Amino acid sequence: MTLDTTKHAAQTPDAEQPWAELGLKQDEYARIREILGRRPTGAELAMYSVMWSEHCSYKSSKVHLRQLGEKAPENDALLVGIGENAGVVDIGQGYAVTFKVESHNHPSYIEPYQGAATGVGGIVRDILAMGARPVAVMDPLRFGAADHPDTKRVLPGVVAGIGGYGNCLGLPNIGGEVVFDPCYQGNPLVNALCVGVMKHEDIHLAKASGTGNKVILYGARTGGDGIGGVSVLASETFDDSKPTKRPAVQVGDPFQEKLLIECTLEIFREDLVDGIQDLGGAGLSCATSELASAGSGGMRVELDTVPLRDATLSPEEILMSESQERMCAIVEPGKVDRFLEICEKWDVIATVIGEVTDGERLEIFWHGEQIVDVPPRTVAHEGPVYERPFARPVWQDALQADDAAKLPRPATGEELRAQVLRVISSPNQASKSWVTDQYDRFVQGNTVLAQPEDSGMVRVDEETGLGVAVATDGNGRYAKLDPYTGAQLALAESYRNVAASGAKPLAISDCLNFGSPEDPAVMWQFAEATRGLADGCQILGTPVTGGNVSLYNQTGEVAIHPTPVVAVLGVIDDVNRRTPIAFAEEGQLLYLLGDTAEELGGSAWSQVIHDHLGGMPPAVDLERERLLAEILISASRDGMVDAAHDLSDGGLIQALAESCMRGGKGARIVVPDGLDPFVLLFSESAGRAVVSVPRSEEVRFNDMCGARGLPAVRIGVVDGDAIDVQGQFSLPLAELREAYEATIPGLLA
Amino acid sequence: MARVVVDVMLKPEILDPQGQAVQRALPRLGFEGIADVRQGKRFELEVEGPVDDAALARIHEIAGTFLANTVIEDFSVKVEVGDGADSTAVKAES
Amino acid sequence: MARVVVDVMLKPEILDPQGQAVQRALPRLGFEGIADVRQGKRFELEVEGPVDDAALARIHEIAGTFLANTVIEDFSVKVEVGDGADSTAVKAES
Amino acid sequence: MTARVGVITFPGTLDDRDTQRAVRTAGLEAVPLWHRDKDLKQVDAVILPGGFSYGDYLRAGAISRFSPVMESVIEQAKAGMPVLGICNGFQVLTETHLLPGAMLRNNHLHFICRDQKLRVENAETAWTRAYEQGQEINIPLKNIDGRYVADERVLDELEAEGRVVFRYQEMNPNGSLRDIAGISNAAGNVVGLMPHPEHAVEPLIGTGRTDGLGFFTSILKRLVSA
Numbered sequence A: 001m002t003l004d005t006t007k008h009a010a011q012t013p014d015a016e017q018p019w020a021e022l023g024l025k026q027d028e029y030a031r032i033r034e035i036l037g038r039r040p041t042g043a044e045l046a047m048y049s050v051m052w053s054e055h056c057s058y059k060s061s062k063v064h065l066r067q068l069g070e071k072a073p074e075n076d077a078l079l080v081g082i083g084e085n086a087g088v089v090d091i092g093q094g095y096a097v098t099f100k101v102e103s104h105n106h107p108s109y110i111e112p113y114q115g116a117a118t119g120v121g122g123i124v125r126d127i128l129a130m131g132a133r134p135v136a137v138m139d140p141l142r143f144g145a146a147d148h149p150d151t152k153r154v155l156p157g158v159v160a161g162i163g164g165y166g167n168c169l170g171l172p173n174i175g176g177e178v179v180f181d182p183c184y185q186g187n188p189l190v191n192a193l194c195v196g197v198m199k200h201e202d203i204h205l206a207k208a209s210g211t212g213n214k215v216i217l218y219g220a221r222t223g224g225d226g227i228g229g230v231s232v233l234a235s236e237t238f239d240d241s242k243p244t245k246r247p248a249v250q251v252g253d254p255f256q257e258k259l260l261i262e263c264t265l266e267i268f269r270e271d272l273v274d275g276i277q278d279l280g281g282a283g284l285s286c287a288t289s290e291l292a293s294a295g296s297g298g299m300r301v302e303l304d305t306v307p308l309r310d311a312t313l314s315p316e317e318i319l320m321s322e323s324q325e326r327m328c329a330i331v332e333p334g335k336v337d338r339f340l341e342i343c344e345k346w347d348v349i350a351t352v353i354g355e356v357t358d359g360e361r362l363e364i365f366w367h368g369e370q371i372v373d374v375p376p377r378t379v380a381h382e383g384p385v386y387e388r389p390f391a392r393p394v395w396q397d398a399l400q401a402d403d404a405a406k407l408p409r410p411a412t413g414e415e416l417r418a419q420v421l422r423v424i425s426s427p428n429q430a431s432k433s434w435v436t437d438q439y440d441r442f443v444q445g446n447t448v449l450a451q452p453e454d455s456g457m458v459r460v461d462e463e464t465g466l467g468v469a470v471a472t473d474g475n476g477r478y479a480k481l482d483p484y485t486g487a488q489l490a491l492a493e494s495y496r497n498v499a500a501s502g503a504k505p506l507a508i509s510d511c512l513n514f515g516s517p518e519d520p521a522v523m524w525q526f527a528e529a530t531r532g533l534a535d536g537c538q539i540l541g542t543p544v545t546g547g548n549v550s551l552y553n554q555t556g557e558v559a560i561h562p563t564p565v566v567a568v569l570g571v572i573d574d575v576n577r578r579t580p581i582a583f584a585e586e587g588q589l590l591y592l593l594g595d596t597a598e599e600l601g602g603s604a605w606s607q608v609i610h611d612h613l614g615g616m617p618p619a620v621d622l623e624r625e626r627l628l629a630e631i632l633i634s635a636s637r638d639g640m641v642d643a644a645h646d647l648s649d650g651g652l653i654q655a656l657a658e659s660c661m662r663g664g665k666g667a668r669i670v671v672p673d674g675l676d677p678f679v680l681l682f683s684e685s686a687g688r689a690v691v692s693v694p695r696s697e698e699v700r701f702n703d704m705c706g707a708r709g710l711p712a713v714r715i716g717v718v719d720g721d722a723i724d725v726q727g728q729f730s731l732p733l734a735e736l737r738e739a740y741e742a743t744i745p746g747l748l749a
Numbered sequence B, C: 001m002a003r004v005v006v007d008v009m010l011k012p013e014i015l016d017p018q019g020q021a022v023q024r025a026l027p028r029l030g031f032e033g034i035a036d037v038r039q040g041k042r043f044e045l046e047v048e049g050p051v052d053d054a055a056l057a058r059i060h061e062i063a064g065t066f067l068a069n070t071v072i073e074d075f076s077v078k079v080e081v082g083d084g085a086d087s088t089a090v091k092a093e094s
Numbered sequence D: 001m002t003a004r005v006g007v008i009t010f011p012g013t014l015d016d017r018d019t020q021r022a023v024r025t026a027g028l029e030a031v032p033l034w035h036r037d038k039d040l041k042q043v044d045a046v047i048l049p050g051g052f053s054y055g056d057y058l059r060a061g062a063i064s065r066f067s068p069v070m071e072s073v074i075e076q077a078k079a080g081m082p083v084l085g086i087c088n089g090f091q092v093l094t095e096t097h098l099l100p101g102a103m104l105r106n107n108h109l110h111f112i113c114r115d116q117k118l119r120v121e122n123a124e125t126a127w128t129r130a131y132e133q134g135q136e137i138n139i140p141l142k143n144i145d146g147r148y149v150a151d152e153r154v155l156d157e158l159e160a161e162g163r164v165v166f167r168y169q170e171m172n173p174n175g176s177l178r179d180i181a182g183i184s185n186a187a188g189n190v191v192g193l194m195p196h197p198e199h200a201v202e203p204l205i206g207t208g209r210t211d212g213l214g215f216f217t218s219i220l221k222r223l224v225s226a
């Protein structure tokens, strides 16, 4: 086969090209020809097709995502916003934090271990590329029904993969989610988050500038794994009727990544790079075009210098390969030797593959012949944009009308007790320690809070105690009932979790997991959720720093519940002041903060007891959330509460149970006047938390809540070794614990 | 009781970090001349009853659906006769 | 280039939970009649130059000092000829 | 002059910086050592920290064992220098045969991370003098290859000579024979264990206990009195 050079392409305008097989639409192909003024070469076609895929170009979601930037609240803490590998937030004392959540859903269904492992690897490199030392990971997960046989294949593999990779990198896992719902059958969601810390001056950006600067590819050799993975795996629906595609799944090498991290940090310390980019989806196509597009000049790359694992790879394949554990750096000529020396020290292969030119084109050569000559922006940043039609689904009204308030409720204290046990031991509400015990939460020696606390918290500065807290949340059931509210509830819950730990929420990242954008109903869900998130962030003053969109999570006609996952990052001046969830001190007073209304739509109770999903999700009042957060943070700073736990799915009883079991102490609860005990225990009204107040602080705490206008009602006292709801039931902690802890091991054994 | 051996190896195009680590270590230990190392798994199954075509077909199915994930791995099934020597090599599948 | 295969298995007296987990899962997947499963490692070494006695002796040494930990594992070395069929089985050591 | 404790970094070592911090917390000087250097920089003791050196590919500790620095460690260990292997470091010490037996995949096949209760069975070794004989301590455990095995003869010998230094209490987290969590060589200067004392030296971090500090103060005692 003759090499398809740019010259050859110009001479053979009529050559047939497999644009459709590569996932391009007719008009997209025509646009490429128009941009280039000729037909693309094979290599150019490969680059455009992969960079213009849904996964890389966000072509269906872009028009909606814009709001996240446009409505972003003014926030001095934001140092780098949406658009870079990850956003960067100022946390004071000269430190900056970067964090981001991403999805690796489809690959994790096909090869759970490797899919999940490489998901962690990818997000860690994003954080590293910003100039930061990665300090923690989190993993929001969704699986099919807990008792479905395939869940037994997918879940253990995913968990082992996340642990296998993250543990080997030395990153503490400080939190996440495990949610089961039949809607995720065949479409598990594997989202991964990484947090990194740096000094302000260490921030690095992905851009190639400075004529004559060298382009260095370092890390693993390039192989044939994952070729086309990005477009095939991430943007097409699985369809059982067609012969199975054989997508090449990437295999992760966490050891290589660990070396890459240490090597890169040492390179940063010596200030040896001008620009840097990790290689993720779309491999070199993405890294070279994005670096060149963001920079000031052009770029010239000699593709045959790329170190290969498989000598038979074609130039197109090398450009598209998604081999893991690779990075690309722009380095001044005078610093190249030192750069290579550091790589050698860490046994990392590094190769100069090109340089920054004073032109405006990205040119790629293969054995001296030009095979790519493109304006890089057209590849990286000016991909197609779709205004996909969207429409409120016809079934939405009926779903919302199917009110959970009409479901039969427990009639006696005994029945209530039985339902409490059933809810708390249900797979979604039960202990997740079978999962979290497989993750190292201690490594790096800075973990202040980890699962099962409300947020994960790590110390940033040993001297001052400065720290950050992160929580992730997302409730697909709420979002299914009302995507706008559902997205805001995810935001509110995550925000509340961070505040409950005593940290001040600063910024968010999100992963938007939805079905096919080609379905107007799904597109409506997406539009609504995004609008809800943007509006919510505006009110809470927490800008979106970056995130990820995962579409096509559906099997045939059936999409997953719309599942926006929101991660909130907060800062705490002194981690000594953090608030744990454990009720540990006998005699302390329990206060319920916020208003409890009768809100059962989408609740854990309605799911577990009635297998029901209908009605409206809990109402959101973000101003109230903000007030609650302020109170929780002040209370932590001034030592007015010893424990706090936010209320979310499962309601008050879930929070009480978790805090009691964590502290090994019971609670005596008195139902406040005018409240129905069932509603008190199971309603999922937002904007609430339960706190444990030392008696000596009661007056001060009450005064603060009163002065600021936050409802705070005393509901009981920490006492004994049972949860005793006066006049209703008593539930010994031992019995509770056994039910809570047995469920997940029982299902997976 | 007969022994059937199932070998599972990563497909050639798939990265094998373990094999690579071993190969890179060899020269440091003073062993030169090994151009490549791949590391895989070996399962020894003790089969009750005769290892006839039906049994082999079943083991093939076990191998292809459970012992190996054919998205990334190839496997081969062999019946071991006597002590150590393999026979009836059944071709690798993908 | 010749291929030499080194198989490493846990000694029989050492508990092999991986093999056991596989064996326990089989009936659940509908496969009966497998009395025991042991899981080990298989290394495929691509050897530059001829695989003569000297080369084999060297590979034996690699296997016994590095690929296997003989405190817990046995190994065997085989030269692979042609495609797939093994020969020249060299006896397992401990 | 305070005692100098070397902390080795192999490629893939994870807990080296934490171990250095623990050494400093105990009032000792931490000296980073690099796997490629034979030079031990005149340290008084050496710690092989936890992690996944060389990814734990092949077997945990198998590749690191051949690092240049290990030649010096083996030599010095035999000459009596205190050497502590934590988790991956313990695995390296068994692979080098400075300590007998071997580490295998946990019997439940999962990585496990938990607060683990141990009993100090021998408070005479270089690394356990700050503890009482029979004292119970609670420190984090985190590994996937933590199952200690050795043949019966070796186990009996270890027991008879008081070389089982730590035993798991309440639950055996990985199937280790005779609940062994850590052992020493015959001279008592080389100790290896799976749990992580370096993650239990500050009240706020990790388990919230400081039960692990004694390892590091033990060595201080020994070096100062020596």
Ligand SMILES: Nc1ncnc2c1ncn2[C@@H]1O[C@H](COP(=O)(O)OP(=O)(O)O)[C@@H](O)[C@H]1O
Binding pocket: A138, A139, A140, A141, A173, A174, A175, A176, A177, A178, A432, A435, A436, A450, A451, A452, A453, A454, A455, A456, A472, A473, A497, A646, A648, A649
């Ligand atoms: N996959 C996971 N990885 C790590 N931590 C998890 C995971 N799933 C749940 N957790 C942790 O378990 C605890 C309980 O989870 P969850 O009930 O979802 O918390 P919340 O309702 O407060 O958001 C939290 O600390 C959470 O971070």
Ligand SMILES: [Mg+2]
Binding pocket: A453, A454, A497, A645, A646, A648
């Ligand atoms: Mg919470």
